[in-house]
Amino acid sequence: MMKKLFTISLAALAMAATAGDKVFLYSPGIKDGVRIAYLDETKPDGGEFVDIAQIFSSDYGTWGGEKRMFSEYAIALDEGGYAAVFQVNDVAPCFAVAYSEDLTTWRPQDYPRMSHQGVLAPVIVRNGNNSYSVVYKTRDGKYRKTNTDAQFRHFSPDIETTAQEYETANQKRDLVNIGGKQFTGNIISLEGKAQTVEGVRNYFKALGEKSATWGETLNDDQKNFASLIAKGSVEASIEVKNGNAKKISDKLIGIFFEDISYAADGGLYAEMVQNRDFEYTPKDHKGWHAFTAWRLASGSKAQIVNNKPLGKPNANALSIIADTLYNTGWDGMALKRGEKYLFSFYVNTTGKKRFDVAVVENGKVAAQTTLYVKPADKKASERLHDGWQKYEAELVANADTKAAELRIVTTGKTEALIDLISLFPQDTFKGRKNGLRRDLAETIANLHPKFVRFPGGCMSHGDGLENIYHWNHTVGPLYERTPDRNIWHYHQTRGLGFYEYFQFCEDIGAEPLPVLAAGVPCQNSSQNACGFGGQQGGIPMEDMPAYIEELMNMIEWANGDPATSKWAKMRADAGHPEPFNLKYIGIGNEDIISTVFEERCLMISKAIRERYPEIKICGTAGPFHTPSSDYVEGWKFAKQQGDLFYMIDEHYYESVGWFINNQDYYDNYDRNAPKVYLGEYAARSKRGNIDCALSEALHLCGIERNGDIVEMTSYAPMLCHLKHQNWNPDMIYFDNETIELTPSYETQRLFSKYSGDRLLASGVTMEGVDNSVTKRVAATIVEDSASGKRYLKVVNVLPVPLTLTVKAPALKANCPTEGFSGKPSQERVKVATAVKGTINGGNLQLQIPPYSLEVVEL
Numbered sequence: 084m085m086k087k088l089f090t091i092s093l094a095a096l097a098m099a100a101t102a103g104d105k106v107f108l109y110s111p112g113i114k115d116g117v118r119i120a121y122l123d124e125t126k127p128d129g130g131e132f133v134d135i136a137q138i139f140s141s142d143y144g145t146w147g148g149e150k151r152m153f154s155e156y157a158i159a160l161d162e163g164g165y166a167a168v169f170q171v172n173d174v175a176p177c178f179a180v181a182y183s184e185d186l187t188t189w190r191p192q193d194y195p196r197m198s199h200q201g202v203l204a205p206v207i208v209r210n211g212n213n214s215y216s217v218v219y220k221t222r223d224g225k226y227r228k229t230n231t232d233a234q235f236r237h238f239s240p241d242i243e244t245t246a247q248e249y250e251t252a253n254q255k256r257d258l259v260n261i262g263g264k265q266f267t268g269n270i271i272s273l274e275g276k277a278q279t280v281e282g283v284r285n286y287f288k289a290l291g292e293k294s295a296t297w298g299e300t301l302n303d304d305q306k307n308f309a310s311l312i313a314k315g316s317v318e319a320s321i322e323v324k325n326g327n328a329k330k331i332s333d334k335l336i337g338i339f340f341e342d343i344s345y346a347a348d349g350g351l352y353a354e355m356v357q358n359r360d361f362e363y364t365p366k367d368h369k370g371w372h373a374f375t376a377w378r379l380a381s382g383s384k385a386q387i388v389n390n391k392p393l394g395k396p397n398a399n400a401l402s403i404i405a406d407t408l409y410n411t412g413w414d415g416m417a418l419k420r421g422e423k424y425l426f427s428f429y430v431n432t433t434g435k436k437r438f439d440v441a442v443v444e445n446g447k448v449a450a451q452t453t454l455y456v457k458p459a460d461k462k463a464s465e466r467l468h469d470g471w472q473k474y475e476a477e478l479v480a481n482a483d484t485k486a487a488e489l490r491i492v493t494t495g496k497t498e499a500l501i502d503l504i505s506l507f508p509q510d511t512f513k514g515r516k517n518g519l520r521r522d523l524a525e526t527i528a529n530l531h532p533k534f535v536r537f538p539g540g541c542m543s544h545g546d547g548l549e550n551i552y553h554w555n556h557t558v559g560p561l562y563e564r565t566p567d568r569n570i571w572h573y574h575q576t577r578g579l580g581f582y583e584y585f586q587f588c589e590d591i592g593a594e595p596l597p598v599l600a601a602g603v604p605c606q607n608s609s610q611n612a613c614g615f616g617g618q619q620g621g622i623p624m625e626d627m628p629a630y631i632e633e634l635m636n637m638i639e640w641a642n643g644d645p646a647t648s649k650w651a652k653m654r655a656d657a658g659h660p661e662p663f664n665l666k667y668i669g670i671g672n673e674d675i676i677s678t679v680f681e682e683r684c685l686m687i688s689k690a691i692r693e694r695y696p697e698i699k700i701c702g703t704a705g706p707f708h709t710p711s712s713d714y715v716e717g718w719k720f721a722k723q724q725g726d727l728f729y730m731i732d733e734h735y736y737e738s739v740g741w742f743i744n745n746q747d748y749y750d751n752y753d754r755n756a757p758k759v760y761l762g763e764y765a766a767r768s769k770r771g772n773i774d775c776a777l778s779e780a781l782h783l784c785g786i787e788r789n790g791d792i793v794e795m796t797s798y799a800p801m802l803c804h805l806k807h808q809n810w811n812p813d814m815i816y817f818d819n820e821t822i823e824l825t826p827s828y829e830t831q832r833l834f835s836k837y838s839g840d841r842l843l844a845s846g847v848t849m850e851g852v853d854n855s856v857t858k859r860v861a862a863t864i865v866e867d868s869a870s871g872k873r874y875l876k877v878v879n880v881l882p883v884p885l886t887l888t889v890k891a892p893a894l895k896a897n898c899p900t901e902g903f904s905g906k907p908s909q910e911r912v913k914v915a916t917a918v919k920g921t922i923n924g925g926n927l928q929l930q931i932p933p934y935s936l937e938v939v940e941l
Contacts, residue, residue, distance in 0.1 A: 104280045106186070107132045107259050108157040108167065109268025116140025117155055117167065119186065120261055121280040132259050136287040139181050139189040139712070142675060143171040144616035145609050152179070154204040156256070157269045161209065162233045165271070168205040168217055174614040178205040178219060182235045186278050187286050191675045191705070191712045195238040196620045197229065200613065206252040218249045236678045290710070299740030301774045301907035301934075304882045311856065316884045319847040320926075321862045321875070323891035331790025331842045331865070332758075334533040336783075336835035337593065339763060339797035340584070341540030343571045344813065345804035349413035351527075352579040353520040355424075355506040356410050356489060360576065361387055361399040362566045367574040373399050380407035393429050393471055393502045394562035400431070400502040408491040410504070414806055415486025417819035418442055418449050423509040425516075427464070427475040429562070430456045434497035442478065442506070444487035450478035456499070471502075477509070485820065503562055513590050517561065517578060523802070524587070526815060526822055531835040534594040536669065536762060536797055537584045539570075543672045544600040546570040547608040548619050551600045554581045554637045558653060570605065571809045582654070585641065585663045595641070596701070596795075598669030598732075598762075599634060602627060602683025606675040621679040631690045634668070638695050641665040667699045673706035673734045673763070676716040684720075688727050699729035701760055708735040708748075721757050730758040730794050739766045742778035743858060743880070749789035759792055763799035765827065771812030773905045773912055773934060776826030780878040780936045783834050784861035787876070788845040798831050826912045829903055830936060833914075837874040837901075837938045839865030847877075847887070860885060864941070873941040877931055885931040894927040894941060896920050902937030 105122040116137045124130035141152040149172065157167035167181040177194040201222035208216040210230070217238070218228040228244040231237060257270045273279060311317060340346065348354065357376035365371055374385040383406065389398035401408070418424065426440050434457070441451035454474050459466070465473035489506055493499065511518030512525065538552060545551040546568070556565035557580025564577040581597070588595040603618040610616040622630050636650050641663045643651030651662070670687050674680045688700050702721050705713020714733070721728045749759065764782075766775035779798070786793050803813035805823070814831065816823040844864040849857050859880040866873045879885040898920045903912040920929050920939065931937055 104273035104276075105270055106273060106280065106283070107257065107261075107266075107268055107270050108138070108155075109259065109261075109266040110152055110155045110169075111266060113151040113153060114141075116152065117157070117181075119283065120259070121284065132261050134261055135284055136291075138183075138186065139167075139192075141169070141171065141179060142192055142606060142617075143175075143179055143194060145607050149616060155268070156206045157271065158207050158209070159271045159273075159276070160215075160233050161211075162213060163276070164233065166207060166215070166235045168207055170203055170205060170219075171616075173203060173222065174200050175610065176200045176202065176613055176615055177620075178202045178217065180217075180235050186283055188710075188715055189712055191677050191716050193236065193678050194617060194620075195229065196615065197227070197241045199241075204253070206249065206255075208248065208252045218244055218252055220249065296744040297738050297741040299743055301739070301880070304907065307855070308882050311852075311881065311883055314883070316886055317849065317852065317856065317860075317881060318886045318888070319849045319860055319862075320888040320890060321844055321847050321864065321877075322889075323844045323864055328841050328843050328866070329791055331787065331840060332794045333838070333840040334594065334795050335786065335790055335793065335838060336530075336532065336831060337534035337536065337596070337795055337797045338527060338530060338532040338801055339536040339540070339799045340538065340801055341799070342538065342542055342569060342575060342579075343540065343800050344802065344809045345413070345573070345807040346800070346802035347579045348574065348576050349807070350802055350804055350817065351519050351523050352576075352583075353507050353511050353518055354576070354578055355412050355416050355508070356504055357413050358410075358574070359504050360393075360397045360502055360562075360566065361401055362397060362576075363574055364568070367568045368572055371574070374401075376411050377401075378409050380409065388500065391431060391469055391500060393431075393467070394560070394564075396556070396565035397502065397562050400500040402498055402500055403493060404496060404498050405494045408493075410489040412487070412489065412506075414819060415444075416442060416484060416489065416506070418480040418482070418484040418487060420480050420483050422480050424450060424478045424480065425475060425507045425509055426452065426478055426505065427473060428504040429467075429471050429473050429502045430499055431470045431472070431501075432456060432497055432499040433458060433470075434495075436493060436495060436497050436499050439492040440476065440478070441490045441492075442480070442484065442487045443490050444484040447482070449482045449484045449487055450480045452476040452478050478506075512587075515586065517583065519579075519583070519587060522822060523815070523817060526824070527801070528591040530828070530832050531838075532591065532593045533835065533838070534596050534667070534795060534797075535584070535588045535591075536596040536598055538581075539598065540672060540763075540799075541570050541605050541607075542575075543598050544603060544605045544674065545608070547604050547611055548622060549611070550608075551604055551622075553633065554597065554599060555633060557581050558640070558657070573807075581637070581640075582657050582659070585665075586659065589663065594667065595663060595665055596667045596669060597637065597665075598672055598701070599637070601671030601674060601680055601687060601703070602630060603671075603674055603677075603680050605672075618675060618677060618679055621683050627683060627686055631687055634687060634691065635694060638665060638668065638691070638698060665698070667701060667729075669701040669703070669732060669760075669762075671703040672732070674703055674713070676703075676705055676713045676720060681720055685724070688724070692727055700727065701730050701732050702728040702757070703732045706734050708733065708737075718756070722753075728757045730760045732760045732762040734761075734763040734799075736763070736765050736767050739768060739774045739778040742766050742782045746781055746785040746858065746861060748782075748785060749793055750785075752789065752792045754792055758794040760794055761786070761796040763797065765798055765812060767812060769811060770816070770910065771814075771825035771827050773826045773903075773909045774907055775812060776830045776912070777878060777880045777934060777936060779827055780830045780834070780876075781859075781861045781880065783830070784845065784863045784876060784878060787834075787842060787863045787865060790842060798827060823911070826903065826905075826909075829912060829914055833901065833936060833938050834876065837865075837876065837940070839867045839872075839874060841866040841868055843873065844891070856881065862887070864889075864891065875939040875941055877929070877937050877939070879931045879933060879935050882933050884933055887929045887931055888923075889927040889929065889941070891927075891941065894922060894925070896922045896927070898927070898929075899940045900937050902935055904932040904935030906934060
């Protein structure tokens with residue numbers, strides 16, 4: 084969900100280039116990407132080069148430390164097209180490859196792995212007969228090369244070469260003066276090429292003019308709409324015409340859950356004890372360790388042992404004899420007077436021992452109980468291997484708390500090992516054990532989502548190969564689940580795992596949409612032990628069959644018969660013998676659509692289609708909209724696979740102005756191609772406001788209009804802890820006691836609550852006003868065929884009231900309405916219901932306030 088440095092991807096004008104058509108490809112700095120300049124022959128002394136635009140930038144490795152480019156080298160290929168290579172840093176075992184057919188659309192970069200670390204200053208050598216070499220230097224002063232063809236996708240194992248071969252190729256760099264500064268790069272002649280300097284310049288000019296509109300805001304509306312404000316109002320109409328209705332998706336509005344900003348542990352997952360299993364490490368977060376969030380009153384050093392693990396993935400336990408143990412919880416523990424809480428822990432001891440358990444705040448006890456333990460205890464709620472036993476007790480709060488701590492006091496001389504120390508509210512969502520925080524879960528359920536995408540996001544493909552999310556690590560008893568670091572720089576307990584996700588979907592009547600890695604980690608991954616960052620070459624091909632089988636097992640776990648499938652039996656043993664009826668699976672998450680990605684995604688998707696043809700597969704088109712390189716390549720790749728992909732996941736986080744000026748985004752999509760899943764999107768402005776919500780509502784009207792090709796949408800991110808923010812804005816902000824809803828939440832809720840499966844009308848007619856006014860008003864009328872109800876959604880992003888005339892059969896006055904209005908930059912809104920509308924000449928007339936979204940039941 085990163086804001087991606089992107090390459091452009093629309094075809095330049097195609098005409099025959101002349102001998103004078105020369106361009107210069109160069110990089111002004113290591114983080115400035117490659118730019119293109121053209122030779123202006125009208126200048127004296129044979130002309131001079133004039134800069135046009137950036138054509139691509141490095142997408143290798145982490146943000147901040149990487150995304151750099153050294154010693155770039157570019158050529159025009161003999162067979163047509165263009166290729167460039169560059170050094171990514173001085174330790175990685177790879178170089179970067181960029182390829183284009185037309186100088187404007189550059190394919191997502193590949194990073195072919197060589198046999199050693201440190202691939203320096205690569206250059207391209209023409210071998211003839213559709214063959215090329217990339218020759219480079221090593222850190223120890225030697226020279227090596229690898230061979231490829233004109234597609235620059237696959238590279239041979241590197242071999243030693245000579246300094247002469249390298250130097251001969253490296254001499255073909257050019258030194259050019261641009262704007263008074265000299266730059267090293269490559270002059271490329273376009274003579275005989277389909278591309279022209281004029282075409283390239285016109286393309287970037289058009290792109291610049293279009294993107295200039297994306298800066299539109301509501302801040303200057305008083306000045307920009309002064310004449311409209313003087314008039315006092317504006318009129319529009321919408322008409323339902325016979326025969327114009329069309330079927331649209333009945334799953335347009337869903338939710339996307341990712342464990343970002345403490346959305347899971349410390350958030351939706353109701354566990355109140357932090358680091359309950361003593362498994363925190365510095366890899367999770369700088370400075371963290373196995374005893375983070377805990378302390379001993381004695382000041383003694385905690386004795387963390389791992390010689391008698393409760394579970395293989397949860398080896399650590401605390402050895403304690405006589406002391407007082409405190410846990411801070413997640414920024415403290417909030418209890419409600421009269422509410423019940425379930426305490427549990429696992430104990431391993433050779434003698435009798437007493438534990439006094441309490442929740443305390445400022446020295447005052449808010450809830451307490453006492454537990455007596457002994458070996459082979461029949462009173463234990465669970466008896467496990469090697470002397471481990473589970474104990475549970477109910478605590479009743481006698482007072483409200485805001486930032487309490489858990490306190491455990493034990494005395495005597497007998498050592499005890501304790502692990503998985505837990506405190507849950509009894510009042511979880513649907514009363515489920517190991518359940519969800521009820522108020523947050525109900526807030527999500529009130530969105531009426533048609534599906535739930537989980538577990539990510541960037542967390543799905545992880546920070547490097549070793550951090551890819553494995554669904555099977557998240558099911559089974561808690562002590563057998565594998566905790567891991569979170570790509571967002573904290574810890575995942577995996578208490579909220581696939582069983583809990585699927586159960587939540589069932590509880591709120593939403594389709595589950597698990598999204599798992601396509602055999603590659605996040606392109607922004609940090610480097611591994613070999614110095615390889617980004618996608619790290621993907622899961623090795625020899626390991627791909629096992630990974631594919633892991634994904635197959637997930638489908639079997641969700642849908643299989645417990646009588647014949649061990650994976651389905653695991654689901655049944657957890658309490659759900661009936662299948663979850665999984666219908667969708669996502670493969671990949673906003674990945675670089677590299678060669679490494681495409682090969683692995685195709686292997687996975689074909690295997691799923693062969694074994695489970697009923698499962699609908701969702702692919703990905705990268706982290707940005709058109710004309711980004713990943714978007715172009717992602718859709719090209721998907722369309723080449725026939726009907727393998729049911730839908731393709733698009734992501735974009737954009738300005739308010741982008742949403743206002745791109746309401747026709749899906750109007751011209753190919754109706755014979757895979758459907759669209761808009762999996763992550765939002766208008767960005769600090770912590771969200773009405774400007775974002777209304778511009779998103781405009782966009783959703785366009786999506787309803789295109790609901791025959793757009794299958795699903797989900798705003799992102801959904802949840803954010805107020806004290807642990809990784810990303811802004813978010814739909815829902817919370818802390819231990821409160822929930823704060825953004826205007827975007829209300830937009831999502833209203834579009835989902837009043838959804839339909841038939842589009843009856845879209846768009847409004849406005850007379851006597853220009854596009855600056857008409858683009859600020861949108862409306863749709865949909866019908867729910869099951870109930871027969873018709874819903875009008877109207878968005879007014881103007882500073883004046885809108886008089887809307889609705890022309891449709893069987894209209895009545897006094898229609899129920901629900902919606903919100905406000906002023907620009909207003910951060911929170913109140914939703915109001917009303918009855919409004921009069922009949923005039925058989926038509927319904929409605930008064931819609933400025934800066935508002937209203938839904939009218941017709």
